[in-house]
Amino acid sequence: MNKPSTFRETRPVSWQDVHRDSLALAGKLATEGPWHTIAAITRGGMTPAQILAIELGIRHVETIGIASYEGRDQGPPRILKACEGSGEGWLVVDDIVDTGATAEIVRTMLPEACLVAIYVKPDGEPLVDHYVTEIPQDVWIEFPWNQPATKG
Numbered sequence: 001m002n003k004p005s006t007f008r009e010t011r012p013v014s015w016q017d018v019h020r021d022s023l024a025l026a027g028k029l030a031t032e033g034p035w036h037t038i039a040a041i042t043r044g045g046m047t048p049a050q051i052l053a054i055e056l057g058i059r060h061v062e063t064i065g066i067a068s069y070e071g072r073d074q075g076p077p078r079i080l081k082a083c084e085g086s087g088e089g090w091l092v093v094d095d096i097v098d099t100g101a102t103a104e105i106v107r108t109m110l111p112e113a114c115l116v117a118i119y120v121k122p123d124g125e126p127l128v129d130h131y132v133t134e135i136p137q138d139v140w141i142e143f144p145w146n147q148p149a150t151k152g
Contacts, residue, residue, distance in 0.1 A: 010135035015144045019131045021118045022048040036089040038075035044095030066102045087113030097124030
């Protein structure tokens with residue numbers, strides 16, 4: 001059963017924010033590697049992973065499926081799609097590392113991979129190799145893919 005989460009603030013981020021921050025992350029990673037594979041943690045890591053793959057010239061793209069949220073309620077992570085290997089030469093990308101539960105699974109699954117995220121919260125920060133922005137633990141990030149579409 002999912003445990004309801006409480007947040008003192010909701011911070012919406014736009015597509016432009018995600019693009020800008022993904023480019024900033026690519027800049028941090030440009031001198032590392034070499035990367036032969038990029039893996040997006042679905043679903044949130046897919047957009048930043050696409051931008052990183054283009055910016056860093058990585059053509060081998062994988063996905064790792066781990067579900068832990070239903071709306072704002074976080075439950076135990078469920079592996080929907082795994083990847084095998086040591087993770088050497090892999091860049092694993094997520095949109096945010098919150099509690100670190102998903103990151104712990106990835107670290108076990110691909111122990112030599114480089115794990116990166118656009119946003120990180122204090123509980124998850126020790127598990128991430130690179131990130132762009134630290135967010136307080138009690139702030140909910142509303143990503144553009146979860147925001148209601150506007151009619152224009």
